[in-house]
Amino acid sequence: xxxxxxxxxxxxxxxxxxxxxxxxxxxxxxxxxxxxxxxxxxxxxxxxxxxxxxxxxxxxxxxxxxxxxxxxxxxxxxxxxxxxxxxxxxxxxxxxxxxxxxxxxxxxxxxxxxxxxxxxxxxxxxxxxxxxxxxxxxxxxxxxxxxxxxxxxxxxxx
Amino acid sequence: xxxxxxxxxxxxxxxxxxxxxxxxxxxxxxxxxxxxxxxxxxxxxxxxxxxxxxxxxxxxxxxxxxxxxxxxxxxxxxxxxxxxxxxxxxxxxxxxxxxxxxxxxxxxxxxxxxxxxxxxxxxxxxxxxxxxxxxxxxxxxxxxxxxxxxxxxxxxxxxxxxxxxxxxxxxxxxxxxx
Numbered sequence: 001x002x003x004x005x006x007x008x009x010x011x012x013x014x015x016x017x018x019x020x021x022x023x024x025x026x027x028x029x030x031x032x033x034x035x036x037x038x039x040x041x042x043x044x045x046x047x048x049x050x051x052x053x054x055x056x057x058x059x060x061x062x063x064x065x066x067x068x069x070x071x072x073x074x075x076x077x078x079x080x081x082x083x084x085x086x087x088x089x090x091x092x093x094x095x096x097x098x099x100x101x102x103x104x105x106x107x108x109x110x111x112x113x114x115x116x117x118x119x120x121x122x123x124x125x126x127x128x129x130x131x132x133x134x135x136x137x138x139x140x141x142x143x144x145x146x147x148x149x150x151x152x153x154x155x156x157x158x
Numbered sequence: 159x160x161x162x163x164x165x166x167x168x169x170x171x172x173x174x175x176x177x178x179x180x181x182x183x184x185x186x187x188x189x190x191x192x193x194x195x196x197x198x199x200x201x202x203x204x205x206x207x208x209x210x211x212x213x214x215x216x217x218x219x220x221x222x223x224x225x226x227x228x229x230x231x232x233x234x235x236x237x238x239x240x241x242x243x244x245x246x247x248x249x250x251x252x253x254x255x256x257x258x259x260x261x262x263x264x265x266x267x268x269x270x271x272x273x274x275x276x277x278x279x280x281x282x283x284x285x286x287x288x289x290x291x292x293x294x295x296x297x298x299x300x301x302x303x304x305x306x307x308x309x310x311x312x313x314x315x316x317x318x319x320x321x322x323x324x325x326x327x328x329x330x331x332x333x334x335x336x
Contacts, residue, residue, distance in 0.1 A: 047297035089295040091194040
C-alpha cells in the first residue's frame with residue numbers, strides 16, 4: 001500500500017506538467033510576453049472545433065496557430081498586430097470576441113434590444129389604469145359576505 | 159396590454175419558427191465560414207514540389223491568364239479521397255489546370271495517394287508545416303480555390319467537391335473567372 005501510494009505520487013509529479021504546454025511548444029523567454037500570448041490564445045477561435053479557443057483545443061491547427069502566435073510575438077509583434085494578421089486570413093470569425101462594426105451590430109446590439117423590450121413591457125404594465133373603485137352594489141355585497149363570515153365564527157381572510 | 163399588442167408574443171413566436179425553419183431547410187453548413195480571401199489576390203507563396211527536383215510553386219503560377227484551381231489535400235484526409243473523382247473530371251474533360259497543395263502530409267504518403275488514385279494536378283507542392291494553409295485561411299482539408307487569370311481569388315469551396323458541387327458550384331465559378 002505504501003509503495004503504491006509512493007508510486008502514484010511519483011507518477012503524478014512527472015505526469016502533471018503534461019497538462020501545461022505541449023512538449024513541442026516552447027513558451028516565450030520573456031514571461032510577460034508569454035502571458036500576453038496566452039491571453040491572446042484565449043481570444044482566438046479554434047477553426048476546427050469552432051466554439052473553443054485555440055488555448056484549450058487539441059486540434060492540430062490550433063497547435064499551429066499557437067506556435068505562430070508565439071513566433072510573431074517573439075519577432076516583436078504586439079497582440080493587436082497578431083490579431084490583424086489572423087483576421088486578414090480567417091476573418092473576424094477567428095476572434096471569439098468580434099469587433100463592434102456595422103456587420104456585427106446585430107450581434108452586439110441584441111442584448112440591449114431585448115433589455116429595452118422588457119423595460120417597455122414593464123412600463124406598459126405599470127401604466128395600465130388601476131381597477132375602478134367598487135360600485136355601491138358591490139360594496140354592499142362585500143359587507144354582507146364579511147358579516148356572514150364573522151357570524152360563522154371565522155376570521156375574514158385578509 | 160390591450161389592443162393589437164396582445165398579438166405581439168404570438169407574432170414573435172411565428173417569426174422565430176419561420177426563421178429557424180428556414181435555417182434548417184436551407185443547405186447552409188454552419189461550419190462553413192465565408193473565406194475573406196474571395197475578391198483578393200491569392201497569397202504569393204513559393205512552395206517546394208512534391209517530386210524531388212520538380213518545379214516549385216511560384217506566384218507566377220497563379221497568374222497564368224487562365225483560371226487555375228488551387229486544391230488543398232492530404233493523403234490522410236478521407237473527404238479528399240471522396241472528392242478525387244471530381245478533380246480528375248475537372249482536369250480531364252473540363253481541362254482546368256489544378257495546383258495541388260499537400261497539406262501537412264509526408265511526401266511519400268502524398269505520392270502514394272496520387273499513384274493509387276491518379277494525379278489530376280498540373281503541379282503538386284508541399285505544405286508540410288501547414289503554414290501555407292494558414293496563409294490561405296484554410297481550416298481543414300480539402301479546400302478548393304478558384305483563381306482567375308490575374309491571380310485574384312474568385313471562389314472558395316469549403317469541404318469536398320462531391321455530389322453536384324462540381325456542376326453547380328465549382329464549374330460556374332471557373333466559367334465566371336474566365
